[in-house]
Amino acid sequence: MRPARILRILLAAAAAAAFLYYIRGAMPGGGGGTREGVPYEGAKGAPSDDPSYVPQRGGQIIGSSRSQPRSFNRLLVRDQTSDTVIMLLQGRLVRINRATFEVEPWLAEKWDASADGLTYTFYLRPNLTWSDGAPFSSADVVFSLEAALDPKVESVIAHNMMAGGQPIRAEAPDANTVKFTLAGPSGPGVRLFDALPILPKHKLGAALAAGTLAEAWGPATPPSEIVGMGPFVLREYTPGQRLVFDRNPRYWRKDARGQQLPYLDRLVLEIVPEQNAELLRLQAGQTDLTHSELRAEDYVPIRKAEAEGKVRLVELGIGTDPDGFWFCMKPAVKAKDPRFRFVQKREFRQAISHAVDREEFAQTVFLGEAVPTWGPITTGNEPWFSPNVPRYPHDPARARELLKSIGLEDRNGNGVVEDEKGTEARFTVLTQRGITYYETGATVVRDYAKAVGIALDVVALEAPALFARLESCDYDAVYMRALMSDLDPGLSLDYWLSSGDAHLWNLASKTPATEWEKEIDRLMTEQASTIALARRKTIFNDVQRIFAENLPVLYFAAPRLYYGHSVRLRGVVPSVMRPQVLWNADMLSVADGAASKP
Amino acid sequence: MARFLVRRVIFAVLLVFISSSAALFLTRLAPGDLASALGPNPSGAEVAAARARFDLDRPAVEQWGLWMSRALRFDFGESLQYGRPVGPLVVRAAANSAVLGITALAVATLLGIGLGIFTGAQGLSGGLAPVVVRAFSVACLSLPPLVTSLILVFIAARTGWFPLGGMTTPGIVETAWGPWLADVAAHLPLPVIALALPVAATFERLQSQALGETLHLPFVAAASARGVSRRSAILHHAWPVSLRAICAIYGIVIGAVLSGSFVVEYVTAWPGLGRMMYEALRARDIYLVAGCAAMGASFLALGTLAGDLLLVAVDPRVREGVTE
Numbered sequence: 001m002r003p004a005r006i007l008r009i010l011l012a013a014a015a016a017a018a019f020l021y022y023i024r025g026a027m028p029g030g031g032g033g034t035r036e037g038v039p040y041e042g043a044k045g046a047p048s049d050d051p052s053y054v055p056q057r058g059g060q061i062i063g064s065s066r067s068q069p070r071s072f073n074r075l076l077v078r079d080q081t082s083d084t085v086i087m088l089l090q091g092r093l094v095r096i097n098r099a100t101f102e103v104e105p106w107l108a109e110k111w112d113a114s115a116d117g118l119t120y121t122f123y124l125r126p127n128l129t130w131s132d133g134a135p136f137s138s139a140d141v142v143f144s145l146e147a148a149l150d151p152k153v154e155s156v157i158a159h160n161m162m163a164g165g166q167p168i169r170a171e172a173p174d175a176n177t178v179k180f181t182l183a184g185p186s187g188p189g190v191r192l193f194d195a196l197p198i199l200p201k202h203k204l205g206a207a208l209a210a211g212t213l214a215e216a217w218g219p220a221t222p223p224s225e226i227v228g229m230g231p232f233v234l235r236e237y238t239p240g241q242r243l244v245f246d247r248n249p250r251y252w253r254k255d256a257r258g259q260q261l262p263y264l265d266r267l268v269l270e271i272v273p274e275q276n277a278e279l280l281r282l283q284a285g286q287t288d289l290t291h292s293e294l295r296a297e298d299y300v301p302i303r304k305a306e307a308e309g310k311v312r313l314v315e316l317g318i319g320t321d322p323d324g325f326w327f328c329m330k331p332a333v334k335a336k337d338p339r340f341r342f343v344q345k346r347e348f349r350q351a352i353s354h355a356v357d358r359e360e361f362a363q364t365v366f367l368g369e370a371v372p373t374w375g376p377i378t379t380g381n382e383p384w385f386s387p388n389v390p391r392y393p394h395d396p397a398r399a400r401e402l403l404k405s406i407g408l409e410d411r412n413g414n415g416v417v418e419d420e421k422g423t424e425a426r427f428t429v430l431t432q433r434g435i436t437y438y439e440t441g442a443t444v445v446r447d448y449a450k451a452v453g454i455a456l457d458v459v460a461l462e463a464p465a466l467f468a469r470l471e472s473c474d475y476d477a478v479y480m481r482a483l484m485s486d487l488d489p490g491l492s493l494d495y496w497l498s499s500g501d502a503h504l505w506n507l508a509s510k511t512p513a514t515e516w517e518k519e520i521d522r523l524m525t526e527q528a529s530t531i532a533l534a535r536r537k538t539i540f541n542d543v544q545r546i547f548a549e550n551l552p553v554l555y556f557a558a559p560r561l562y563y564g565h566s567v568r569l570r571g572v573v574p575s576v577m578r579p580q581v582l583w584n585a586d587m588l589s590v591a592d593g594a595a596s597k598p
Numbered sequence: 599m600a601r602f603l604v605r606r607v608i609f610a611v612l613l614v615f616i617s618s619s620a621a622l623f624l625t626r627l628a629p630g631d632l633a634s635a636l637g638p639n640p641s642g643a644e645v646a647a648a649r650a651r652f653d654l655d656r657p658a659v660e661q662w663g664l665w666m667s668r669a670l671r672f673d674f675g676e677s678l679q680y681g682r683p684v685g686p687l688v689v690r691a692a693a694n695s696a697v698l699g700i701t702a703l704a705v706a707t708l709l710g711i712g713l714g715i716f717t718g719a720q721g722l723s724g725g726l727a728p729v730v731v732r733a734f735s736v737a738c739l740s741l742p743p744l745v746t747s748l749i750l751v752f753i754a755a756r757t758g759w760f761p762l763g764g765m766t767t768p769g770i771v772e773t774a775w776g777p778w779l780a781d782v783a784a785h786l787p788l789p790v791i792a793l794a795l796p797v798a799a800t801f802e803r804l805q806s807q808a809l810g811e812t813l814h815l816p817f818v819a820a821a822s823a824r825g826v827s828r829r830s831a832i833l834h835h836a837w838p839v840s841l842r843a844i845c846a847i848y849g850i851v852i853g854a855v856l857s858g859s860f861v862v863e864y865v866t867a868w869p870g871l872g873r874m875m876y877e878a879l880r881a882r883d884i885y886l887v888a889g890c891a892a893m894g895a896s897f898l899a900l901g902t903l904a905g906d907l908l909l910v911a912v913d914p915r916v917r918e919g920v921t922e
Contacts, residue, residue, distance in 0.1 A: 062769045068679050070635075079637035154647055156640075219681035236771065239680045239687055240869045241764075244771050270768045273877055277763055277867055280755050286768050464630025464882045471633060471645070485639060494639050502639035 055571055055589035057259065060266035063289035063582065064278045068239060068271060072226050073217040074197040075148055075155040080292075084579040086197060088245055088267065091229030091252075093122050093141065093178075096194045098575030098583040101383060101487060103190055107136070107198060107229060107252070108178075117185035117531040122193075124176045131248045132227045134202050138172035143201035143208070145170045145180075152211045160195045160491065164529065168192075187490035187528045187536050195491075200227045231262040231586035243269040253586055263571065263589035279564070283310055288566035288590075289581055293319075296366045297436055302564045309567060316561040317576045318380035320487060322373050323441050325352075325479045326553040327427070329505045331513055333473040338423040344514075347402045348425075349551040353392035354399040355452045356445060362557040365441045370557040375548050376495070378558035380576050381487050386541040389548035399452040410453050417453035426455040427476035430469060433460035435480075437559075442479035445556070473507070482553075487577070489540050490528040496543065497521050505552045516550050568592055606906070610899030614892050621891035622665060625884045626658045632678045635881050652678060652884065665885065674892070675885030679878065684889035688871070692856075692893045694765060695863070695870030697782070699856040702790045706797035706855075711844065713798070714805020718840070719832050721810060731802065738799035747792040747865035754788055761785045763867035789866040793859055797851055801844060808840035815839075841912045849905020853898030 069082040074090060077083070093108040105111075108122035128136040148155045149167045161168050164184020171179050186192060203225070207216040217226055223234040229252070232245035245267040253261045270287065272278045279298055281287045283305045293316060294302055306313045327343045334340040342348045358372035374391050377384050403409070408417040408425055416424045429446065431438040439460055446456040456477070461469070469475045482504050484492045494500035498512040498521050512518035520543055527539040563580050565572060571587040574580055581588070631654055633645045640648075646655070652675075653661045665675055674684040713735070717728040738746075754760040761767060766781050773781070812818065813836050821831045863873035875890035877883075 060769060068681075070679070070681055077637065078640070079635065082637075154643070156637075156644060159641075220683075239682060240691070240874060242768075266771070268769050268771065270764070272867060274864065274867070277751075277865075280751070280762050281768070284755060284758070284762055286762060462630065462880060463634040464632075464880075465628070466630070467634035468630035483639065494641075501641045508642055 053570060053591075054257075055255070055259075055263050055587075057263050057589075058265050059263075059590040059592065060268060061264060061288040061566075061569060061588065061590060062268045062270060062286070064272040064281065064287050064291055065243070065269045066271070066273050066275065066278070066291045069219060069237075069243070071218055072221060072234070073199075073213075075153055075157060075199075076214060078156045080578055084582055085234075085243060085269070087230065087579065087583060088232045088585055089226060089228040089230040089234060090197045090199070092196060092198060093124075093193045094190055096191060098577045098580075099573045103194065107141075111190060113189065117189065118182045120180045120182075120190060120193075122178045122180070124178065125252060126176055128229065128252045129250045130200050130202075130227050130229060131233045131250055132200075132203075133250065134200065134227070136198075136229060137175040138178045139175075140198055140201045141178045142170045142172050143205060144196055144199045147199055147204065147208050147213055148196060150208060150213065153208075153213050157195050160192060163192075185529050185531050187530050188486075188488045189531065191486075191488055191491065198229055203227050232267055235266075241271055243271075245269075251586065255587070262586040264585075267585065282564055282566065285310065285566065288569050290564060292578055293561040293563050293580060295436060296369060296559065298564075299367060299369060299562060302562070305564075311564045312567050312569070314563050314565070314572060314574045316563050316574045316580055318371060318378050319559045319561050320378055320380040320576050321481050321483050322376070322378055322555045322558040323438065323479065323481045324376070324504070324553040324555050325429070325442075325445055325477065326505045327477045328473040328475055329513065329552065330473040330507070330509070338419075338421065339425065339427070339476075341423075342406055342408055342419060342425065345406045346550045347406045348408070349554060350392060351399040351402040351452060352445075352449055352454065353551055353554050354395045354402065355454070356448045356554075356556055357394035358556050359394075361441075361444055361448075364444050365437055366557060366559045369560045369562070371560065373555045373558040375544050375555055376484065376553065377489075377544060378555075380558060384487065384489055384537070384540055386544045388541065389544050391548075396452050403453065408453070415450070415453060416455045424455065425453065427457070429456045429458045429477045429479050430466055430475050431458060431460050431479045432466050433462050438480055441556070445479060470504075471507070478504075489524070489543070490536070493524060493528055496524040514550075516546050517552075520546055602906075606899070606903050610896065610903070613899050614895045617895035618669070618888045618892035619662060619666070622662055622884060622888040623658060625879065625882060625887045626654075626661065628882065631882050631884075635678060648678075652676070654884070665888065669892075674889045677878070677886040677889075678883045679881050679886065684885050687874070687886065688889040688893045691869060691871045691874040691890070692897070694868065695872065696856055696897075698786070698789050698793065698863070698868055698870055699852075701786055702793035702797065703852060703855050705790055706794040706801060706851075709794070710798035710801025711805050714802040715809060715832070715837060717802065718806040718809030719813070721813075732806070735799040735802045738795045739803070741796070742861075743792055743796060743859060744861045744865065746795060747789075747862050750788050750792055751865060760788045763788070763865075765869055785868075789862050789868045792862045792866065793855060797855065800847075800851070804843045804847070805840065808843035809836060812836040812840040838912055842909065845905060845909040845912055847905070848908055849902040850898070851901070852904050853894075853901030856897040856901060857894035 065081050065084070067079070067081045069085040070079055071077045071082055072086060072089065074083070074086040091107045093106060095104045095106040097104050107124060107128065109125045111120055111122045113120050124138060130136055145161060145168065147153055148157050148161050163182035163186040166183030169181045173179060204213060204216055207213045219237065219239065223236060226234050231248055231251050231253070233248045234243065235246045236244040247262050247265050251261060255261055272281065275295065278290050279302070282290055302311060302313055305311045328334060329344055362368060362370035362372060371379065374389055377386065379385050403417050407419050410417050412418065416426055418424050429442050431442040442458045446458050449456050470478065482502060484495055485502065486492050489496060494502040497503065498506065498509045498517045501508050503509065506513055512521050523539050523543050527536050527543070530536050530539065561576055563574055565581060568591045570589045570591055571584070572581050573584045573587070575583055577583070632648055632652065633640060636644060636648060649655045653664055668675065672685065676682065677684050677687055680687055713731050717731050720728040751762060754762050761784060765785050766778070770781060813832070818831055818836050821835045822828070826835070857871055860872040860876045862868070863870045864876055871890055871893055875887060875894070878886035878890060
């Protein structure tokens, strides 16, 4: 046989084998044969917004996620996608209602706190079961805390499970009672336990004992192995494509009519990394939910789509994490930089604050959908917002006065102020590439600063490069959004304390660099260990005042957030916190529930 | 022939080795690493633990050595984004890219060569039709795939004629093979057109010019003198000879198309190798980048081999050189 003929036969055989392999691998469920199923039929048009609408059982919704879950084990991850997925799968003793910010009973139906705030006793709902049918008991709660605090697990929530500098201890007097003992009082109190995912001892006990819990429930874990107390169970995870959740038939919660929750039979999260593609799909009726709030530039097209009856737009409220602008002020890194002499003076930062017209900033960057803000706590975080902080009205003349008071004047007439040694106030501002409101915001700040003689050059970097610069303080200034760990300041100590990993301008400092930071450290330590709410508020108001006087981070506007979802979706209780809609997934339903039943 | 195949295999192994190593080094040397993917405010200990897990706390050469020693045992490391072994992820994405690439290649080949024969046979004085085809080809060659993809997605969004993107309809979870294949086929037109148009235009231009030149060679005139019809002289005498120009670039085109187009796959949300590599690069998912580069290089090597074999098949002079 001729070599060319042999090659042709071999190539044909290889092509056939590859095709068969592909077909087997790419088929949903690995091509395990014919199965029944009805495709999703898309949005069918909205019924009227009838307040008497009664939620129906059944149907499925399709949401989107912009990234993959990194783990199904909440002890190991804190990224948004993983957190959302785990919220669907797992339960907690108590839940912070994302709409009211109040603590609600969840797996625990009630609790007692001792007068000294050192003991919390939780009473579990009776006769609950895990999604695999195993009984749920206080032993699972004790196990969950042990797992969170086990050094081998290196849990990301371990620091939340500390009070008075010591780990919280748990004991189970009986199958339905758990008693937590704290070494010192904790300001957030029972809110601490919203962060503790309740894990099944019967599934993960052996892994904890063997020291392998840190590897458990990774993304490659078969869905059937992941057991929870949440409203849904994982049915399928196709990396890069989608996650499919089915209703947990053993979910404990019922609605006011006694109807078993969740209403939905199925929830699908398609992985769509690109936000424009995500919005196109929403407008085309291919998805019901998006990953997060809309960007300012999306307001107009989505409003138009709403007018055409294609989507529903809901206002979430004022965002709780405004974009910030700050300089690196780490003495160990910047001591030899001659510009550090004036950057570390608060008058310099106050001058920039005076230079910016916040009303106009809100108009330009957020197309009017924002309110001026003066500190990291916005009106969106109502319980902790303090209106009585120093404010810096738009006043370029005052800004120039402040600069002059610290020796910065335009001595050579080039439009940029210098100190007496000729060091110009010229800085590079880093921001994240591809996020329009960061790039626009940084540019607007640059223009205002230029008007008072401060030169800012804006450079947009990809996220990994930007984070590497932030970590090593290898930057002059940054404009971006830094997320607070929690709305309760007592749970955001990483931002407020000088030793914190989110103390933006001087990350994880061994000692406070300034007197005012030392004072904030003292106040926040007291705030986090004070039980009386009124006292906590008073202390935190002081902290906000000191912060606004010194302006280590400048804030200009807090956006008013909007969220778009399909018109068929019902039961939406929007929240400014992420996930804005899926936090309440067990109450979501679809208007055409039975018709779109999977 | 055996020596030819051995040379090709050695070339393929070297190409895969160099591409994956270069990808690993370049990703490692690019500013930033996985810290940005750990969620808001990761602690120093958290970042250090993640770096240790992915050997990012070691010097680049040591990390490469460890990776290479594992890769020789077909363990290409773990993806940071997906938390899974790189091998199966890349194979799956490559299969998706192959489906898209083979379809696009088939469309481009049929369209490009067919139109190339038409315009080549008509010559410069063939009327309006060849001029229109040539103009369309030049337009397709001038349009970057990004623009073509965006235009197609826009048309799909406005008209609803095609799905907006992805490989299957969102929400279809369980279905039989037949409907599933039909669903995939329904999602193919958009990325296939975006990918195939510039390739088809290239083929059309090459084929047209090669055929035009071949038609002026003496053996075609001799065939006509023997009474062979013009149609037969073009299709059976001139065209096979003119195919050499296409075959010379076909291998590279196969490799390029099969290894995934960053732009087309990203814009049309096709879950292929190009999109996976782009996302891996953005996330500094170092082992996934290296794995995607290795798979892309394998496709390129395979494509070059296929192109050479095609050349062997159409050109007796090359065949004699290979089989000597």
